[in-house]
Amino acid sequence: MERNQMHSRIANIRKSLFEQGYLDEQFIQLEELQDNSNPDFVEEVVTLFYRDSARFLYNLDQALEKKPLDFNQLDNLMHQFKGSSTSIGAKKVKIECTQFRNYCNIRNVEGCKRAFQNIKKEYTTLRKKLEVYFQMSRQVGAIETACRPR
Amino acid sequence: MMPGSSGGSWKSSGTGGAGGDGGVPDQFPAGLRVLVVDDDSTCLMILEKMLRHCKYEVTKCNRAEVALSFLRENKNGFDVVISDVHMPDMDGFKLLEHIGLEMDLPVIMMSADDSKSVVMKGVTHGACDYLIKPVRIEALRNIWQHVVRKRKHEWKDFDPSASADEQKQPEEPDYSSSANEGNNWKNTKRRKDEDDEADERDESSSLKKPRVVWSVELHQQFVAAVNQLGIDKAVPKKILELMNVPGLTRENVASHLQKYRLYLRRLSGSQHPGGMNAGFMGSDAGYGSISSLNGLDLQALAASGQLGQLPPQSLATLQAAALGRSNNAKSTISVPVIDQRNLFSFENPKSRYPEVQSQHLTSNNSSKQINLLPGIPTNMEPKQFVSLHQSGHHSFGGMNNLVLIQMGGQSQVHVHSQNQTQSQAQSNVNTHNVLRQPVMSNEMLTRGGVADMAPTAVYNPVVSVSQASSLVNFSMNHKTDSCGTSYPLGGSLGISSLPTASSALQGDGNLDTKVSRKGIVPSYDIFNDLNQNRDWGLPDVGLTFDQSPHTIQSGLDGSNPLLHQHNRASGRDLGGHNRNLTSGKVVLPPGVETRTRHNGSNVGQPRNVYVKTENDIDGSCHNTLYSEQYGQDDLLAAILKQQQQQQGVGEPENEFVFDGYTLDDLPV
Numbered sequence: 001m002e003r004n005q006m007h008s009r010i011a012n013i014r015k016s017l018f019e020q021g022y023l024d025e026q027f028i029q030l031e032e033l034q035d036n037s038n039p040d041f042v043e044e045v046v047t048l049f050y051r052d053s054a055r056f057l058y059n060l061d062q063a064l065e066k067k068p069l070d071f072n073q074l075d076n077l078m079h080q081f082k083g084s085s086t087s088i089g090a091k092k093v094k095i096e097c098t099q100f101r102n103y104c105n106i107r108n109v110e111g112c113k114r115a116f117q118n119i120k121k122e123y124t125t126l127r128k129k130l131e132v133y134f135q136m137s138r139q140v141g142a143i144e145t146a147c148r149p150r
Numbered sequence: 151m152m153p154g155s156s157g158g159s160w161k162s163s164g165t166g167g168a169g170g171d172g173g174v175p176d177q178f179p180a181g182l183r184v185l186v187v188d189d190d191s192t193c194l195m196i197l198e199k200m201l202r203h204c205k206y207e208v209t210k211c212n213r214a215e216v217a218l219s220f221l222r223e224n225k226n227g228f229d230v231v232i233s234d235v236h237m238p239d240m241d242g243f244k245l246l247e248h249i250g251l252e253m254d255l256p257v258i259m260m261s262a263d264d265s266k267s268v269v270m271k272g273v274t275h276g277a278c279d280y281l282i283k284p285v286r287i288e289a290l291r292n293i294w295q296h297v298v299r300k301r302k303h304e305w306k307d308f309d310p311s312a313s314a315d316e317q318k319q320p321e322e323p324d325y326s327s328s329a330n331e332g333n334n335w336k337n338t339k340r341r342k343d344e345d346d347e348a349d350e351r352d353e354s355s356s357l358k359k360p361r362v363v364w365s366v367e368l369h370q371q372f373v374a375a376v377n378q379l380g381i382d383k384a385v386p387k388k389i390l391e392l393m394n395v396p397g398l399t400r401e402n403v404a405s406h407l408q409k410y411r412l413y414l415r416r417l418s419g420s421q422h423p424g425g426m427n428a429g430f431m432g433s434d435a436g437y438g439s440i441s442s443l444n445g446l447d448l449q450a451l452a453a454s455g456q457l458g459q460l461p462p463q464s465l466a467t468l469q470a471a472a473l474g475r476s477n478n479a480k481s482t483i484s485v486p487v488i489d490q491r492n493l494f495s496f497e498n499p500k501s502r503y504p505e506v507q508s509q510h511l512t513s514n515n516s517s518k519q520i521n522l523l524p525g526i527p528t529n530m531e532p533k534q535f536v537s538l539h540q541s542g543h544h545s546f547g548g549m550n551n552l553v554l555i556q557m558g559g560q561s562q563v564h565v566h567s568q569n570q571t572q573s574q575a576q577s578n579v580n581t582h583n584v585l586r587q588p589v590m591s592n593e594m595l596t597r598g599g600v601a602d603m604a605p606t607a608v609y610n611p612v613v614s615v616s617q618a619s620s621l622v623n624f625s626m627n628h629k630t631d632s633c634g635t636s637y638p639l640g641g642s643l644g645i646s647s648l649p650t651a652s653s654a655l656q657g658d659g660n661l662d663t664k665v666s667r668k669g670i671v672p673s674y675d676i677f678n679d680l681n682q683n684r685d686w687g688l689p690d691v692g693l694t695f696d697q698s699p700h701t702i703q704s705g706l707d708g709s710n711p712l713l714h715q716h717n718r719a720s721g722r723d724l725g726g727h728n729r730n731l732t733s734g735k736v737v738l739p740p741g742v743e744t745r746t747r748h749n750g751s752n753v754g755q756p757r758n759v760y761v762k763t764e765n766d767i768d769g770s771c772h773n774t775l776y777s778e779q780y781g782q783d784d785l786l787a788a789i790l791k792q793q794q795q796q797q798g799v800g801e802p803e804n805e806f807v808f809d810g811y812t813l814d815d816l817p818v
Contacts, residue, residue, distance in 0.1 A: 026284045029200075029284070029286060029287060030196065032287070033196070033199045033200060033203060033287070038199070041199060044195070045192060045195055045196060048191055048192050048195055049192040052190070052191050052192055053192075076236075079236060079262065079263070080189075080190065080236065082262060083190055083193065083236075083261075083262040083283055084190050084192050084193065086262060086283060086284045087190070087192050087193045087196055087283060087284045088192060088196075089284075
């Protein structure tokens, strides 16, 4: 049935996100916090993350344009961004952030810039995937609600 | 707060939960009231959810100053605080310190950073736990243990064994070592516990204990006693004896002493490692030139770089008192000349200045203080010296503007605020002005007899606060840059004096405690400001002097100089700091001047009292010791009212919004 198919599709998507390393355990923590009283909690958090973190990325972009680079500032910004990413379980993003900070510590300009590109890539990829995931979940939820016996 | 609800219900705390008694049967830890502070909204949201899942009551905020104001306004409204380490507006550790000093709540730090040094820092600053992000809900489930542990210590420690600890304190080696710090902190903690315990004896069943409130006046007495004994020899027992306050226990004093020491240490550590006790004005190395106060003994005190001795609070109190008094025609604030150098001596301004530049003691208390200043009656007996510091070039902030105002007495405080012009006719003490804004560029010299407002930063040593009269030493230097802190005005207007002071202030006498509290930046603030002025968020500088440049500072011309709060200094520098964090309240409204008018008497002129309050962003937090007691708002309101009448110093708030913390851009 459609509903079951949708359910399993969603489950597969979710599974692959974990298997491919996009998400980690922290995401599960968020899911566990979700309940009937707050059925869209995970989505809300992720949305909030993407909204807030855009600012960090912008600042990082700006900071990377400076000459010379202010590594302390970069590190600080990245620390915060990384903290945020970690809290939603964005695993690949977090890994790239760590790379970035490593390059920062050794003052490797090129390395930093490259790492930052990777971060942005992972960040965007994850967002797309999650958007699909949430959208499908909502659909299923809607269908279920609609079909719920009154 | 509700004393012991028998039911031990969590909500029985002051916040008015279930009314305490016999309340809810043991649901603990459900209902634990947690305050979460994190600048990251995502984390905050997640934490909130997790905590709610643990059935805790959660309040979240993403700014440290806001958190502090919550805490201050609801003294017993929370059981535990969870804070991030890395925050843009205030360092998490500073917040931790403030909370420890003022509220004695368990604080849990968290960070994505798990390096050993950071964790150690948490320990030494007194965090009761350290969580690594991402935080799991399991980690949060157990935070209640910290609350229980703290209370348990409070009860348990209340016994003679504590004395043993106390005695050990003076022998503790230099604070700088982290080991010591840890010890100190622990001791402090224990002491605080003891205090609480003492208070709560009869409430054994309750988990909440009323805290001893260190009012401005009380603190002044405390500082006076400590100074008298010498900071190294000050042991709680003796301090208690000297203070002679009924109902105060040795444990209370011990706990307070511990905090005070931490505060001093912090101040001296950062600023002038050796600055303290420098001696008389000679130590004005830092100050810039304290020499101005020659006439005043206080100056010497001030100069002595014993900074810290005079808790801002005391000053504030004094100031407040003075101010209050000044308002009244009869404000006869007697300013006892305090000989003790260390009495409110501020840390060497010099040390402060560099950094403090325009620090305003904005701690809550300070603001209060400032308010008071205006009220300081300018009539100070000649022999009362006013230690208005006039260091023209010194940043006002830095200098301790100790306004020595003797409150309560008959002597009138002659506050002479001197702007940079120093020569200001002494007669003009614009206490008002000065008080108005933290930026007191003008130094307020209370003319106790010091007529000359030497340009050098006059550090008014300050005032020994006698029980009856507190001497407020306004040494305001106005230095545009604010020397940070020196605003001794620290909000502590002695409580007793406050009433009078308040009257002075507003003329309506209701400055009192309210004002002092907030305005007075407890000495801690001053010190803090000195040191930290930059980084500390400006928690709440009680007295925030209006930094806006428009304050009259320049005008110190004799009569109305008033304080203009001198923005001078800093408007800019204050800017950063000064944010009037103070819970906004205190701003010495120009109105203060009016008060002096009343006094007429000697003060007459020097209305210009420039109190430079340093808005220490973070420093002010300390002040909060007193701040809560007084309704800052009232004071502020009063002061503002005064101001309005008086002069147009305009809304003091220009930069400082006295309503709560408005640290917008604290220069971190």
